[in-house]
Amino acid sequence: MGDVHGCRDVLVELLRDAGLVDRDERWQGGDARLWLVGDLTDRGPDGIGAIDLVRRLQDESGGAVGCLLGNHEVLLLSVARFAGEQTSIAGESFHELWRRNGGVESDLRALTPDHLAWITELPPLAREGETLLIHADTTAYLDLGTSIDAVRRSTRTVLAQGSAEDVDDLLGAVSDRMRLDDPEAVRSLLDAYGGSRVVHGHTPIAAVLGVDPRDVTEPLSYCGGLVTNVDHCLFAGGRGFVARLERGERGPGLEARPSLRSS
Numbered sequence: 618m619g620d621v622h623g624c625r626d627v628l629v630e631l632l633r634d635a636g637l638v639d640r641d642e643r644w645q646g647g648d649a650r651l652w653l654v655g656d657l658t659d660r661g662p663d664g665i666g667a668i669d670l671v672r673r674l675q676d677e678s679g680g681a682v683g684c685l686l687g688n689h690e691v692l693l694l695s696v697a698r699f700a701g702e703q704t705s706i707a708g709e710s711f712h713e714l715w716r717r718n719g720g721v722e723s724d725l726r727a728l729t730p731d732h733l734a735w736i737t738e739l740p741p742l743a744r745e746g747e748t749l750l751i752h753a754d755t756t757a758y759l760d761l762g763t764s765i766d767a768v769r770r771s772t773r774t775v776l777a778q779g780s781a782e783d784v785d786d787l788l789g790a791v792s793d794r795m796r797l798d799d800p801e802a803v804r805s806l807l808d809a810y811g812g813s814r815v816v817h818g819h820t821p822i823a824a825v826l827g828v829d830p831r832d833v834t835e836p837l838s839y840c841g842g843l844v845t846n847v848d849h850c851l852f853a854g855g856r857g858f859v860a861r862l863e864r865g866e867r868g869p870g871l872e873a874r875p876s877l878r879s880s
């Protein structure tokens with residue numbers, strides 16, 4: 618599932634259409650596994666509602682639902698911890714930076730220490746079979762750690778107890794984009810973290826293609842099939858989709874096209 622950005626009710630509709638939740642919004646995915654690529658919050662109306670839904674589905678599914686750390690989760694946490702302090706951008710506070718990037722005040726009011734603890738534990742990347750899942754289309758994760766566990770440990774430490782400067786640096790890394798239309802860059806990620814293809818969100822497919830978000834109905838495969846972008850840009854009117862990763866077989870080789878299809 619691509620970036621939700623506060624579109625909690627659209628998320629429910631997409632999961633219902635995919636047969637993953639029932640009419641009462643309860644998990645009914647059976648043995649399915651679901652990953653969200655991060656950025657549940659900001660831009661859209663109900664980011665905390667989206668977090669609460671995902672957390673409940675994680676419980677109901679017995680761990681079959683995972684969610685990556687997006688830059689907007691880091692942003693929200695940065696405001697909670699350092700609201701008025703200055704970022705590296707001259708004269709801009711964390712609160713101003715967050716607002717400029719779609720921060721929604723009602724989310725900040727609803728944010729609890731429990732939400733912050735959940736955000737702190739989110740993995741920035743994950744492997745599902747041969748698929749490497751990341752939020753942002755960047756190799757900057759390699760600066761945070763050279764294994765999935767190392768990246769998770771370093772982000773957890775920064776989010777839990779890092780200084781404003783540490784969090785600002787982390788924001789810079791996980792907000793970088795559009796670096797993966799280069800097989801060498803992609804291979805550097807796969808060599809470190811494993812897998813034979815990358816799936817990411819963060820950069821709206823509509824922006825990449827220069828089309829209206831309402832016309833985006835499926836994932837975008839690029840870099841010779843090594844990389845798939847699933848950012849459906851719900852907050853700007855994208856109808857959204859659930860990208861399906863085939864399972865039960867080894868993933869495609871490096872040159873193969875990913876076996877993703879929209880549903």
Ligand SMILES: [Mn+2]
Nearest residue numbers: 656687688819
């Ligand atoms: Mn993002």
